[in-house]
Amino acid sequence: MTVDEQLVMHMMEPKNYGHMESADAFGFGKNPENGEKVVIYLRIGKDEEEPYISDIKFQAIGCSTTVVAGSMLTEEAKGLNLEGAKNLVNATLNLLDKLPPEDAACSEMVALAIAAAVETYEHRVSEPDYPAITYKIKSTCTPKEEEYESSND
Amino acid sequence: MKAVMIKVHEVWLETLMAGFMSNTHNKQTLFDFADILFRHFTWIENTLINAGEKYNYDRDNVPIKVETLKALLKDINLRLSDIELQLMSLEDKALSSRIASDIRYMINVLTRMHDENISAFNMHRVLEGHPLSQEARDALTLFLFEEGYKEYELIMIYNYLKTHSQDAYMNRIFQILIDESMFHLKCFGDMQAKMGILATPRVVMKELYQVTDIVKFLKDGINEEILAKEECKRLSEAVAKDNADLAHFFDFINNQENYHIALMEDALNHYQEVNGIE
Numbered sequence: 001m002t003v004d005e006q007l008v009m010h011m012m013e014p015k016n017y018g019h020m021e022s023a024d025a026f027g028f029g030k031n032p033e034n035g036e037k038v039v040i041y042l043r044i045g046k047d048e049e050e051p052y053i054s055d056i057k058f059q060a061i062g063c064s065t066t067v068v069a070g071s072m073l074t075e076e077a078k079g080l081n082l083e084g085a086k087n088l089v090n091a092t093l094n095l096l097d098k099l100p101p102e103d104a105a106c107s108e109m110v111a112l113a114i115a116a117a118v119e120t121y122e123h124r125v126s127e128p129d130y131p132a133i134t135y136k137i138k139s140t141c142t143p144k145e146e147e148y149e150s151s152n153d
Numbered sequence: 154m155k156a157v158m159i160k161v162h163e164v165w166l167e168t169l170m171a172g173f174m175s176n177t178h179n180k181q182t183l184f185d186f187a188d189i190l191f192r193h194f195t196w197i198e199n200t201l202i203n204a205g206e207k208y209n210y211d212r213d214n215v216p217i218k219v220e221t222l223k224a225l226l227k228d229i230n231l232r233l234s235d236i237e238l239q240l241m242s243l244e245d246k247a248l249s250s251r252i253a254s255d256i257r258y259m260i261n262v263l264t265r266m267h268d269e270n271i272s273a274f275n276m277h278r279v280l281e282g283h284p285l286s287q288e289a290r291d292a293l294t295l296f297l298f299e300e301g302y303k304e305y306e307l308i309m310i311y312n313y314l315k316t317h318s319q320d321a322y323m324n325r326i327f328q329i330l331i332d333e334s335m336f337h338l339k340c341f342g343d344m345q346a347k348m349g350i351l352a353t354p355r356v357v358m359k360e361l362y363q364v365t366d367i368v369k370f371l372k373d374g375i376n377e378e379i380l381a382k383e384e385c386k387r388l389s390e391a392v393a394k395d396n397a398d399l400a401h402f403f404d405f406i407n408n409q410e411n412y413h414i415a416l417m418e419d420a421l422n423h424y425q426e427v428n429g430i431e
Contacts, residue, residue: 003295008276008278008294011298011352012274012350012351012352013218013352014355018214018355018356059358061361063299064295
């Protein structure tokens with residue numbers, strides 16, 4: 001990971017980190033390989049009847065990279081309408097190939113948690129007790145050389 | 154009472170962070186006060202358990218970015234005064250009186266503490282007296298953020314397990330692990346402050362400390378310690394060519410992990426034996 005000033009700022013003061021009391025919806029992104037997970041909490045506002053993310057928070061069981069990804073993506077998601085949030089998720093998922101494996105896994109986990117929270121909200125509009133959705137990531141956190149080493153053990 | 158525990162948790166962290174920021178003899182006093190506040194936290198927690206009240210370690214973020222130590226000390230004193238008022242809600246009057254007495258003394262000392270300019274947030278990422286290449290600086294930066302949080306997380310997990318266990322054998326081990334993590338957290342926090350990248354650890358998620366399967370937790374913990382050893386080894390190698398002293402320090406931390414592993418294995422064997430688990 002390239003350590004620049006922006007990255008250090010996100011590590012020192014992650015944006016939107018923490019639990020949200022009485023969120024309108026929440027969703028999870030999980031890494032089934034190592035048990036790491038991200039939870040996204042949403043508060044939904046209405047702008048001329050159009051729902052949008054008026055507040056967003058996240059918590060993570062994971063590494064600093066996950067926290068940086070959570071800090072950056074939640075900042076981008078704040079204020080978006082639900083379609084905008086889905087576009088943000090898709091744009092992030094389309095970028096994963098260009099990232100190192102550990103960064104890709106962390107970003108995917110956050111993006112999928114946002115998708116899960118948005119979709120949970122959409123379900124809850126008609127079914128208020130709809131359970132929080134969980135998505136599992138497909139990326140692997142293991143850098144390629146480590147995979148090679150372990151396959152040769 | 155829960156609110157008091159949360160406030161003590163927050164002021165413990167803030168005082169510890171103030172200790173990291175200080176570069177004078179204030180440092181030791183702030184560390185001592187932080188240790189006292191951590192003990193207050195555990196005592197109040199114990200009272201909650203005895204009263205059968207549910208609680209968790211959620212808290213607000215603790216902002217610490219200041220230009221002078223006085224600014225942070227003023228905030229610590231405000232928090233302490235607030236806690237002193239709220240101690241009235243504690244039924245255990247002996248405990249509330251003890252905590253109140255400590256708080257009054259701390260406020261008095263903190264009010265008279267001399268001021269210092271703070272460089273713990275300048276993001277220079279330079280460790281004075283330890284020249285490092287860009288690559289080594291980056292590796293050290295990532296390590297400190299990762300492991301600094303991890304040590305805080307471990308303190309909270311072991312503390313929760315200890316408070317909920319009546320097994321003296323296990324509790325002795327949990328206390329050693331808390332003390333060890335406190336030491337590591339202080340080492341890493343000091344380095345972060347010197348490099349201008351000090352940060353309060355983030356809130357630990359409930360799932361991590363509200364352990365339901367001790368055996369799995371200890372087995373996973375042993376594996377994590379092995380990974381932590383690898384991280385220390387990697388970092389030691391990354392800084393070795395620029396700085397032998399720093400490499401020795403991370404080798405020392407790495408070797409301490411061996412004892413943590415041995416302790417956790419001991420705890421695992423004991424727990425399995427006592428509970429008839431194969």
